Amino acid sequence: MAGIYLHIPFCRKACHYCNFHFSTSLQLKADLLQALYLEIVSRKDELKLDEISTIYLGGGTPSVLTGDELSSILDLIRLHYPVSENAEITLEANPDDLHEDYMNELLAVGINRLSIGIQSFSPTDLAYMNRSHDANQAIVSLQLAKKAGFDSLNADLIYGTPGMTDETFQKNILRMIDAGVDHLSAYALTVEPKTALAHFVKSGTSPAPDDEQTVRQFALLRHILKDAGYDHYEISNWSLPGRHSRHNTSYWQGEPYLGFGPAAHSYDGKTRSWNVANNPKYIVGMNTGMPDREVEVLSEKERYNEYVLTRLRTKWGCSMADLSQDDQTHFLNEVAPFLSKGWVLGKEEVYTLTEAGLDFADHISSELFR
Numbered sequence: 001m002a003g004i005y006l007h008i009p010f011c012r013k014a015c016h017y018c019n020f021h022f023s024t025s026l027q028l029k030a031d032l033l034q035a036l037y038l039e040i041v042s043r044k045d046e047l048k049l050d051e052i053s054t055i056y057l058g059g060g061t062p063s064v065l066t067g068d069e070l071s072s073i074l075d076l077i078r079l080h081y082p083v084s085e086n087a088e089i090t091l092e093a094n095p096d097d098l099h100e101d102y103m104n105e106l107l108a109v110g111i112n113r114l115s116i117g118i119q120s121f122s123p124t125d126l127a128y129m130n131r132s133h134d135a136n137q138a139i140v141s142l143q144l145a146k147k148a149g150f151d152s153l154n155a156d157l158i159y160g161t162p163g164m165t166d167e168t169f170q171k172n173i174l175r176m177i178d179a180g181v182d183h184l185s186a187y188a189l190t191v192e193p194k195t196a197l198a199h200f201v202k203s204g205t206s207p208a209p210d211d212e213q214t215v216r217q218f219a220l221l222r223h224i225l226k227d228a229g230y231d232h233y234e235i236s237n238w239s240l241p242g243r244h245s246r247h248n249t250s251y252w253q254g255e256p257y258l259g260f261g262p263a264a265h266s267y268d269g270k271t272r273s274w275n276v277a278n279n280p281k282y283i284v285g286m287n288t289g290m291p292d293r294e295v296e297v298l299s300e301k302e303r304y305n306e307y308v309l310t311r312l313r314t315k316w317g318c319s320m321a322d323l324s325q326d327d328q329t330h331f332l333n334e335v336a337p338f339l340s341k342g343w344v345l346g347k348e349e350v351y352t353l354t355e356a357g358l359d360f361a362d363h364i365s366s367e368l369f370r
């Protein structure tokens, strides 16, 4: 279940809350794509993978690329990597890019899963977040995606924005369900350092997100999606039965992956590496044959911590069968208080978060770390 991730570091507008790596100037797009092609070819023997079963174009906003540009990237990958016939190929897109002709081009180049950054249907929310699209474009993009034939359709949603009532949020969720998405990713608004939102909160221009509102809206989300038949398989992800994201699930299962493009991470099961999060430096590195990439060999302790952090967030939980004897002893000692509190459930040597524990996932993981 190995995968390839491509980071496309361009966006049309900077969302106030975002701390991903991206540029709002598309001036370097052609040079960056040339550098990306070089990286794709130069790393073809790195992991010696038998099969690539998922490709994920994320960012940034990959839908700033034309159909021809996407075709060049995917053709090159297919030429140099063993991409399986039924590979899941996902493209992250913003609603304002998704016109009818463009969606047909996406299907023609082999994109078979679309992940649309909707975030909200409320004009007030969209303005607060500085999104590049309006509410109508959000609605139309979902309709057009279904009409074009994207059966695998994810939508991103954000909750906990200041002033968002539970009624507005409930309408957002119901609209997503009505639109026929088979997958939904929902995130609480968080104030990340060095973002415009962090500046607004610090200067008093915006209130900080309210914890009670966030917890309440997360519960509302779980409740409504459960009633609608969606499986809550990761703390921020829901899907209709059997429609989970194969790419992201591979990450959570600890499978190897290759990441191309600035700021992209790679993992081979023992070693993590990541490209420089800077477009000009990335381009120079690829063109001179001296990629600006850092490599870290994970210690056993780091691998254990990562396992706990990612797996506890999933419905598959932490299985004692995956841990060494030492790690099992440590885990079982540390998890005991959370079993008593009813935040973690242990069943047949597999430990998962309960509904009550979901609100404390990060705290519980950190207490289980070595």
Ligand code: SF4
Binding pocket: 010, 011, 012, 013, 014, 015, 018, 019, 020, 022, 059, 060, 061, 094, 117
């Ligand atoms: S479109 Fe996505 S990557 Fe770009 S700024 Fe907004 S949230 Fe960040």
